[in-house]
Amino acid sequence: MATTEQLMAQYGVAWFGFDESSGNVYDKLGLNNYVGIDVTATRTTGWNDDGNSLLFNGTSNSVSMNFGSNLLGELTFRFKIKINQNNNTEYVFATHNNATTQKGFNLCKLTGDTLRWNFFSEANQPSFVLNSPSKLTPHEWYDVMLSWDGRIGSFASMYINQELVAIIRAERPNNGSAYNLAIGRLSNALNGWWGGQLDDLQIYNKALSPSDFEQKRLVVNTIYNKNLVLSPTSARVKEIPNTAEYMMLAQGGVVREIDSAVDRPPIDFTKPTTEYELVTNNRTPLGKGRMFTIPIGTDFKTAMIEDNY
Structure with missing residues (x-):
């Protein structure tokens, strides 16, 4: 949480x-x-x-x-x-x-x-x-x-x-x-x-x-001092919306993409040493404390990087 x-x-x-x-x-x-x-x-x-x-x-x-x-x-x-x-x-x-x-x-x-x-x-x-x-x-x-x-x-x-x-x-x-x-x-x-x-x-x-207070929070580690990043071949990263996504879209709202990736299958976070490529255009890794959304199952959930070393 x-x-x-x-x-x-x-x-x-x-x-x-x-x-x-x-x-x-x-x-x-x-x-x-x-x-x-x-x-x-x-x-x-x-x-x-x-x-x-x-x-x-x-x-x-x-x-x-x-x-x-x-x-x-x-x-x-x-x-x-x-x-x-x-x-x-x-x-x-x-x-x-x-x-x-x-x-x-x-x-x-x-x-x-x-x-x-x-x-x-x-x-x-x-x-x-x-x-x-x-x-x-x-x-x-x-x-x-x-x-x-x-x-x-x-x-x-x-x-x-x-x-x-x-x-x-x-x-x-x-x-x-x-x-x-x-x-x-x-x-x-x-x-x-x-x-x-x-x-x-x-x-x-x-x-x-309210969902930002309740979403899943992931502890993700990488090895060999690699920066944690997300692969454009695995998923897209989205700006956290200010309300439930389906409600916002129903009202004509837009979820702003913050990367150049396209929709792909969900990332498998069960692999503790998985390394991911960078998706952002400015080539900046997602560091400790950063929040982002990722696909988990059929829904997007908020994740926070607690550890990145």
């Missing part, structure tokens, strides 16, 4: 567990000194009954992050959420406070307890508006994942409890945001308050899908 830790090491921007007993919240990656200040939300039991989550009262609780305007290009947000039953639109997080004058994004809970993910490339220029089709039951935990590669014409996806519930084609690119990220309200404005719980906020600079 590809664990959260492994994906964070590869694509992580920030990871907030909210397990501090009080006060500021800190990025567990610790790479860029990302921190949430002015934390008026209170701590309560975490989503898995372990550690803490943040509880927002819907009237005055929020967190101000010191980053967010830098979230350009590819993005994935994954988090655990529990909503309260309030009959108004509330903002779980946002990087703007006025879509008609600012670029940025927000995730809001609408009246009727559905979710909406909005993205604006410029003032009043929506990239997409993505709605969940069904209600969330108040006071129940949900695993929510939002994913988009930031490009015009590609698909933004919303997953709830690992199921793809909504997908839409983006009309404009991700051009960044007006302000830094705020949780529990609109950014740079004291309104749009949200009531509920939030835990395990993960942010990636790669468009991921």
